[in-house]
Amino acid sequence: xxFKGSDTIPGxxxxxxxxxxxxxxxxxxIVGGFGVGKTTMVGSVSEITPLTTEETMTQAGIxxxxxxxxxxxxxxxxxxxxxxxxxxxxxxLYLFGTPxxxxxxxxxxxxxxxxxxxVVLIDTRRLEVSFDVMGRLxxxxxxxxxxxNSFPDAPRYAIEELRTALDLTPDIPIIECDARRRASSRDxxxxxxxxxxxxxxxxxxx
Amino acid sequence: MTPPQRQRRDPAPEPPPPQEGEGKVxxxxxxxxxxxxxxxxxxxxxVTLIVARxxxxxxxxxxxxxxxxxxxxxxxxxxxxxxxLHLPYSAMGVLLTELxxxxxxxxxxxxxxxxxxxxxxxEAVMNGLQRL
Ligand SMILES: Nc1nc2c(ncn2[C@@H]2O[C@H](COP(=O)(O)OP(=O)(O)OP(=O)(O)O)[C@@H](O)[C@H]2O)c(=O)[nH]1
Ligand SMILES: [Mg+2]
Numbered sequence: 463x464x465f466k467g468s469d470t471i472p473g474x475x476x477x478x479x480x481x482x483x484x485x486x487x488x489x490x491x492i493v494g495g496f497g498v499g500k501t502t503m504v505g506s507v508s509e510i511t512p513l514t515t516e517e518t519m520t521q522a523g524i525x526x527x528x529x530x531x532x533x534x535x536x537x538x539x540x541x542x543x544x545x546x547x548x549x550x551x552x553x554x555l556y557l558f559g560t561p562x563x564x565x566x567x568x569x570x571x572x573x574x575x576x577x578x579x580x581v582v583l584i585d586t587r588r589l590e591v592s593f594d595v596m597g598r599l600x601x602x603x604x605x606x607x608x609x610x611n612s613f614p615d616a617p618r619y620a621i622e623e624l625r626t627a628l629d630l631t632p633d634i635p636i637i638e639c640d641a642r643r644r645a646s647s648r649d650x651x652x653x654x655x656x657x658x659x660x661x662x663x664x665x666x667x668x
Numbered sequence: 669m670t671p672p673q674r675q676r677r678d679p680a681p682e683p684p685p686p687q688e689g690e691g692k693v694x695x696x697x698x699x700x701x702x703x704x705x706x707x708x709x710x711x712x713x714x715v716t717l718i719v720a721r722x723x724x725x726x727x728x729x730x731x732x733x734x735x736x737x738x739x740x741x742x743x744x745x746x747x748x749x750x751x752x753l754h755l756p757y758s759a760m761g762v763l764l765t766e767l768x769x770x771x772x773x774x775x776x777x778x779x780x781x782x783x784x785x786x787x788x789x790x791e792a793v794m795n796g797l798q799r800l
Contacts, residue, residue: 471735471738471739471752471753472752473738473739473744473752474739474742474744474748474752479741479742479744480717480742480743480744481742481743482719482742482743484717484742484743484776485717485776486717486776486777486778486779487715487716487717487745487776487778487779488715488778488779488780488789488793489713489714489715489778507800513747513748513751513752514751515714515747515750515751515756515757516750516754516756517756517757517758518756518758544747544751546745546748547796547797547800548796549792549793549795549796549797550792550796553779553789553792553793553796554715554717554745555793555796556714556715556745556747558714558747572713572714572757573714575713575780576713576778576780576781577780577781578779578781578785578790579781586671589671589672590672590674593672593674596674596676596677597674597676597677600676600677600678600679601677601678601679601680602679602680603679603680604781605781617669617671619671623671624671626673627670627671627672627673627674628674629673629674629675629676630676631676644800648797648800651797652794652797652798655790655793655794655797656794658785658790659787659790659791659794661785662784662785662786662787662790663787
């Protein structure tokens with residue numbers, strides 16, 4: 463890390479600064495397989511140009527080596543992009559797009575802790591890549607909805623056929639979306655919020 | 669064509685033990701911030717908001733610290749700081765703990781998922797999304 467001086471680091475543009483009244487933030491996570499549209503969805507609803515935070519994955523991180531002192535560990539950098547939506551003058555919502563493959567699960571610790579909920583983005587051409595992600599969310603008790611990105615050459619299944627294949631209970635929303643369209647991505651987030659609201663009403667846990 | 673078949677899983681009774689590939693990369697020293705006058709400690713989150721208490725860094729501040737203070741003239745999340753400073757989230761903890769201890773910045777705790785998430789919060793979020 464090379465800090466030549468604090469003036470050389472560009473910060474948020476004036477219009478991207480939060481008001482001083484901003485009291486607290488909440489986060490939701492958009493998770494899915496490679497190329498499923500996570501970055502697109504974050505970007506289509508974010509009020510700021512999506513940013514990237516990086517984390518270093520060592521061999522220890524990929525389960526090969528537990529020894530932190532090991533001199534042989536190699537490091538790979540993994541990027542996670544995120545966006546922001548100001549809800550009120552006091553409240554801010556952050557959206558994190560994160561890869562679902564098992565080798566990236568080390569990213570999950572700081573991420574799913576405390577997240578209000580998650581959107582699992584699926585591509586019907588590779589449905590099985592989302593299976594593990596859903597299982598992990600279920601184990602951790604993180605409520606989620608499923609959004610099906612409609613790629614032109616993807617097989618089309620009826621929602622109930624997907625529900626059966628994904629083994630999801632009837633209360634878990636499954637919706638089709640086009641992550642490139644802001645209105646469609648917003649509908650996905652609304653669906654998640656309504657689902658969380660219904661859970662809060664019944665007090666049930668997913 | 670029939671889609672592949674998944675099998676649902678049950679919630680783990682306790683926080684699941686760290687699995688392969690999980691939990692081994694974060695700083696073994698967890699990141700703590702001192703929250704509030706009662707001295708109660710809370711963990712730093714990606715969306716904890718950080719605000720500088722004074723914009724002029726003291727002469728003793730390191731360049732990294734001065735950079736954070738400049739960025740946090742208005743509230744900014746730990747994730748945004750990490751992105752602008754090109755520092756991994758895990759490295760941010762050390763830097764921010766120093767600044768919090770020196771009382772140069774203030775941390776605003778995030779809203780986190782609870783057994784029953786506050787309905788009025790969810791309603792506020794829905795109203796906010798509607799205006800998008
Ligand atoms: N037809 C269609 N294309 C989409 C949709 N969402 C994303 N795409 C396209 O799919 C490609 C991949 O999208 P990304 O948003 O980069 O996917 P990602 O999940 O972030 O990919 P990685 O970060 O590389 O794993 C881009 O070319 C998008 O334009 C969608 O809803 N419909
Ligand atoms: Mg991406």
